[in-house]
Amino acid sequence: MSLWLTKTRTIGGYNLIKKIICNNIRLNPYQPTASSSSPFHSLLDNSSNGNSVNFVSRYLNLCRSSYTAALGDRNYSSLRAGEQILSSSEEEEDDDHGEYSFEENQVMDFPGGKIGYTSNLNFLPGSPEKRVQCYRVLDENGFTISSNISKLVSKELALKMYSGMVTLNTMDKFFYEAQRQGRLSFYLTSFGEEAINLASAAALSFDDIVLAQYREPGILLWRGFTMQDFANQCLGNNAGHGKGRQMPIHYGSKNLNFITISSPLTTQLPQAVGMAYSLKMDKKDSCVVAFFGDGSASEGDFHAALNFAAVMDAPVVFFCRNNGWAISTPVTEQFRSDGIVVKGQAYGIPSIRVDGNDALAVYNAVRSAREKAISEQRPILIEAMTYRVSHHSTSDDSTKYRPIDEIEHWKTTHSPITRLRKWVERKGWWSDKEESMLHVEAKKQVKQAIDEAEKEEMPPLRDMFTDVYEELPSNLKEQETVLRETIQRHPKDFPNNIY
Numbered sequence: 405m406s407l408w409l410t411k412t413r414t415i416g417g418y419n420l421i422k423k424i425i426c427n428n429i430r431l432n433p434y435q436p437t438a439s440s441s442s443p444f445h446s447l448l449d450n451s452s453n454g455n456s457v458n459f460v461s462r463y464l465n466l467c468r469s470s471y472t473a474a475l476g477d478r479n480y481s482s483l484r485a486g487e488q489i490l491s492s493s494e495e496e497e498d499d500d501h502g503e504y505s506f507e508e509n510q511v512m513d514f515p516g517g518k519i520g521y522t523s524n525l526n527f528l529p530g531s532p533e534k535r536v537q538c539y540r541v542l543d544e545n546g547f548t549i550s551s552n553i554s555k556l557v558s559k560e561l562a563l564k565m566y567s568g569m570v571t572l573n574t575m576d577k578f579f580y581e582a583q584r585q586g587r588l589s590f591y592l593t594s595f596g597e598e599a600i601n602l603a604s605a606a607a608l609s610f611d612d613i614v615l616a617q618y619r620e621p622g623i624l625l626w627r628g629f630t631m632q633d634f635a636n637q638c639l640g641n642n643a644g645h646g647k648g649r650q651m652p653i654h655y656g657s658k659n660l661n662f663i664t665i666s667s668p669l670t671t672q673l674p675q676a677v678g679m680a681y682s683l684k685m686d687k688k689d690s691c692v693v694a695f696f697g698d699g700s701a702s703e704g705d706f707h708a709a710l711n712f713a714a715v716m717d718a719p720v721v722f723f724c725r726n727n728g729w730a731i732s733t734p735v736t737e738q739f740r741s742d743g744i745v746v747k748g749q750a751y752g753i754p755s756i757r758v759d760g761n762d763a764l765a766v767y768n769a770v771r772s773a774r775e776k777a778i779s780e781q782r783p784i785l786i787e788a789m790t791y792r793v794s795h796h797s798t799s800d801d802s803t804k805y806r807p808i809d810e811i812e813h814w815k816t817t818h819s820p821i822t823r824l825r826k827w828v829e830r831k832g833w834w835s836d837k838e839e840s841m842l843h844v845e846a847k848k849q850v851k852q853a854i855d856e857a858e859k860e861e862m863p864p865l866r867d868m869f870t871d872v873y874e875e876l877p878s879n880l881k882e883q884e885t886v887l888r889e890t891i892q893r894h895p896k897d898f899p900n901n902i903y
């Protein structure tokens with residue numbers, strides 16, 4: 405009976421019934437007392453005769469009539485479903501020696517859709533034996549395993565994606581070195597994830613709003629953020645959009661529909677859903693694309709976002725970069741599920757797993773996902789399988805917690821840049837000469853941008869407190885005064901160009 409009560413409690417409206425009964429007759433339905441004035445008195449008499457099933461059956465009738473009187477027949481079928489379970493157990497109890505033939509086609513008419521009953525005590529497997537397959541177009545040697553997609557990608561598009569991937573890779577190498585030389589305070593590379601960056605950017609419209617995590621600067625590069633913009637932000641100079649208020653790599657651009665990166669993981673996901681919902685209300689022909697890592701999917705915000713998006717039918721594409729690691733935590737210590745793709749499905753979101761190191765596969769998956777998100781007005785989830793080839797950031801040494809062989813294997817065998825290069829070369833669209841020219845040009849651009857950024861002035865100290873309140877509140881005024889006094893007292897501890 406306790407199993408029955410537990411089941412019935414989950415049926416919508418049961419709590420209301422409980423309230424109605426408790427309020428009207430001041431009785432706890434879980435602990436009936438033998439008060440003679442109680443309408444349960446006669447039921448309790450029956451139950452004391454040992455006929456507990458009869459008690460429940462009559463209690464159910466009482467519940468149903470109170471509930472029906474209060475709300476009409478809205479959930480009547482759900483209560484009948486509860487009764488069906490009861491009546492089968494009644495028959496079992498009434499006739500110990502009799503045969504009960506169970507019909508497999510019986511259904512529970514539950515809110516949200518009918519649920520079939522079964523007499524098999526089957527648990528769903530925790531993880532299916534066969535993992536969800538991974539969509540790919542190019543194999544490791546740049547041969548297409550699916551012919552249609554290559555028709556979707558023109559020579560111009562392919563070369564723009566490829567050049568962007570090489571430029572991003574070059575930018576990362578130089579900025580990383582600049583950090584090591586003490587010219588930047590911090591940096592974080594996207595090594596190994598260049599295809600995710602550029603191919604997804606190529607598949608989106610500029611009207612689509614992007615909320616990224618931090619390992620997706622290639623989207624900005626594609627949209628026109630210049631090398632100088634990157635360098636200014638990373639050096640925190642006066643020309644940078646953030647005026648030095650944020651750590652390096654926390655890029656953002658209103659003009660390019662790229663929301664500024666925020667350090668606390670996964671905050672971008674519920675925000676993305678809200679933005680997508682506003683696009684829906686405004687009947688816009690665009691969607692929101694939210695990028696996040698496998699580690700971010702362990703935050704509560706991930707679950708809240710997916711559920712809200714599914715229930716509200718928000719046109720948002722959730723793009724998970726599953727790169728195997730969240731700093732030093734491997735995915736095997738983060739979840740027992742088959743990655744992230746099944747979590748999308750669990751929330752009722754159409755989901756796909758894609759080879760994140762295959763630019764053509766990423767391009768096609770994102771292109772199709774955005775089309776579906778907009779035309780069907782619903783969320784879509786993509787899990788891109790990749791590998792974080794770099795250390796997490798300049799504050800990390802990943803050789804302390806993972807085998808160097810593993811890093812090397814992904815760096816060489818699965819390089820997304822080499823794979824796409826092989827494809828464009830095989831098509832006759834690219835040559836060694838063009839390759840070396842691209843590298844020379846990218847290096848020149850990056851070096852120049854860092855040099856220029858260093859020549860820029862630092863933002864005035866005052867800017868640390870501005871741009872939020874029209875009039876500075878007293879606590880911020882006080883903080884500014886204390887800061888200036890501290891700098892005066894300890895000038896050696898601060899750069900001499902502060903003003």
Ligand SMILES: Cc1ncc(C[n+]2csc(CCOP(=O)(O)OP(=O)(O)O)c2C)c(N)n1
Pocket residue numbers: 619667668669696697698699700701725727729730731792796
């Ligand atoms: C709420 C929150 N918790 C912890 C951190 C510290 N942190 C920064 S990055 C990171 C790992 C994230 O891993 P993942 O989402 O897989 O992204 P990846 O770095 O692999 O691209 C952690 C734990 C944070 N920034 N915010």
Ligand SMILES: [Mg+2]
Pocket residue numbers: 697698699725726727728729730731792
């Ligand atoms: Mg990760």
